Amino acid sequence: MSNIFFSEERIFVGDKAKRKRLLLILAVMACLALMGACVYAIAITFYETVLILTPEHTPLFVMEKGQALGAILFAFPVLIIMLMFCPGFINRRFKPSILSGLVKVGTVFMIASFPAMIIGSIYTESYLEGRGYVRCGYYTSTSYTSNDFYVYDPKFCNEEGTLVSSKVRDWLEAQNGKAEPDYDEFLAVISQALEERHNEIYRD
DSSP: OHHHHEEEEESOOSTTHHHHHHHHHHHHHHHHHHHHHHHHHHHHHHHHHHHHTSTTOOOSEEEOOTTHHHHGGGHHHHHHHHHHHGGGGGTEEEOHHHHHHHHHHHHHHHHHHHHHHHHHHHHHHHHHHHTTOEEOGGGSOSSTTOOOEEESSGGGOOGGGGGGHHHHHHHHHHTTTSSOOOHHHHHHHHHHHHHHHHHHHTOO
């Protein structure tokens, strides 16, 4: 069966073949670990986004990551690249026809992932707004690739939190799963964050 998938040519030959093969295996394992971490991160974000889109899940504050619905397609090219590395463990190469097929499949998924990310983001935003969430531009970066932040109550979208938006978002998201947050405590968090920022800027 190996002849069906692998060419007869060895990657390394000669006296130093074993050493080079060992180095290749270590490099392949490092690449697989890195790519595996990327796939895991994409899968986790995808799961969190799908969870938000279920009617039973009603968080108070949401960081919209609808791109993950399309980004999951990008995981397949990464998995294919991981697969292409695997023959290195046995000092072999895939046959050109196999490599060509893998590249074509990976390319299709990669191209499809970009419009899918846009569609996923638009759908998620529409879904959240349909359920009454309000987009808070004060806590959203101006970057084109940034994720929008949504609150269930407009009063928690406070302009004073713009300069310390990351800390405000972290505090708000930490309130999910708890009782409705106290508004005065929310204002105190912003004031404290602004004071800390001021002290950091004008520290002697």
